[in-house]
Amino acid sequence: MNIEDKLKPLREQIDALDAQILVLLNRRAEVAQEVGHVKAETNAPVFRPEREVQVLRKVAENNPGPLQAGDVQTIFREVMSACRALEKRVVVAYLGPAGTFSEQAVYQQFGHSVEGMACVSIDEVFRAAEAGTADFGVVPIENSSEGVINRTLDLLLQTTLNISGEVSMPVHHSLMTKNGTMDGITRICAHSQALAQCNAWLNQHFPNIERIAVASNAEAARMARDDASVAAIAGEIAAQTYDVLIVHAHIQDDPHNRTRFAVIGHLQTNPSGKDQTSLVLSVQNKAGAVYKLLSPLSTHDVSMTRFESRPARTGAWEYFFYVDVEGHEQDENVAKALAELKQNAAFFKLLGSYPFSL
Numbered sequence: 001m002n003i004e005d006k007l008k009p010l011r012e013q014i015d016a017l018d019a020q021i022l023v024l025l026n027r028r029a030e031v032a033q034e035v036g037h038v039k040a041e042t043n044a045p046v047f048r049p050e051r052e053v054q055v056l057r058k059v060a061e062n063n064p065g066p067l068q069a070g071d072v073q074t075i076f077r078e079v080m081s082a083c084r085a086l087e088k089r090v091v092v093a094y095l096g097p098a099g100t101f102s103e104q105a106v107y108q109q110f111g112h113s114v115e116g117m118a119c120v121s122i123d124e125v126f127r128a129a130e131a132g133t134a135d136f137g138v139v140p141i142e143n144s145s146e147g148v149i150n151r152t153l154d155l156l157l158q159t160t161l162n163i164s165g166e167v168s169m170p171v172h173h174s175l176m177t178k179n180g181t182m183d184g185i186t187r188i189c190a191h192s193q194a195l196a197q198c199n200a201w202l203n204q205h206f207p208n209i210e211r212i213a214v215a216s217n218a219e220a221a222r223m224a225r226d227d228a229s230v231a232a233i234a235g236e237i238a239a240q241t242y243d244v245l246i247v248h249a250h251i252q253d254d255p256h257n258r259t260r261f262a263v264i265g266h267l268q269t270n271p272s273g274k275d276q277t278s279l280v281l282s283v284q285n286k287a288g289a290v291y292k293l294l295s296p297l298s299t300h301d302v303s304m305t306r307f308e309s310r311p312a313r314t315g316a317w318e319y320f321f322y323v324d325v326e327g328h329e330q331d332e333n334v335a336k337a338l339a340e341l342k343q344n345a346a347f348f349k350l351l352g353s354y355p356f357s358l
Ligand SMILES: O=C(O)C(=O)C[C@]1(C(=O)O)C=C[C@@H](O)C=C1
Pocket: 032, 035, 036, 046, 047, 048, 049, 051, 052, 055, 079, 080, 081, 083, 084, 087
């Protein structure tokens, strides 16, 4: 038997299964449309991050294989995204231009059936979500190699928005050029953070090529497309968006480099069963004050997962503390701890409770 004869019956099986999957997908979509009608009656929110994360956790748990759990989640994320778009196409603002890791984070959270709105700055993302031009915003909050994104932390302090979700994403940088080689390259362009994250690799491989910091990695990829003497450092999505070729993939010094993004919006996310809560606090500048301030967490058995301080810029050595704790503000122990924290603190702002990133 030749190969085509062997493949034929197997492909017929795949065709029959695809036909069944198609019917089931559309049945699911019809139910989602009904959900949409129910929600429309009371103007209830269409995007429900806690429900989506529960669906994704369940498919990973129930997955019999041989498909990988992560791949099954990717497929179901897109299925939910398409179903959600039948209810309403959600608009999400992000730090542009197209091709940045922020855009990738939007798709990781919302799937591809979403309308991305590229903004010129983090401030603009907050404004779009506050004004309702976008339903949500996605902003970088922290990078595992470079630390926190100060502008995001400052804006979280002032905004009326909540953190409705988070996305934690591996950040892999690639070196890319117009024709896929380093011949004739005189400049390597990237955002300053990307240059910093690839510093040792660049020193080893291209110590003599000038490095230039530009507004974003996507901007660098666009420059590489238009100028054969420029190489860019950016993510793979930028290479696709700007039609340039990858010369070296995964050149970041830390192979575990990750960025955490916050999903900001007017939505207060319900408990999903595995959540965290973010808040900002400050205390009077006195010995032992921070220790005392945080004591309600241990009293009520609430684990702190993150503690970050930022100068309050009053000139008096005062600080804002950005604290993440495990649990949802509606959980009894978390609610009690938060109430006591609020009493002790000179400043207290709840940023939101939301599911841990998958
Ligand atoms: O369960 C809902 O509330 C739905 O709208 C359905 C659905 C889904 O496709 O499963 C779609 C959008 C929501 O964000 C959550 C889930």
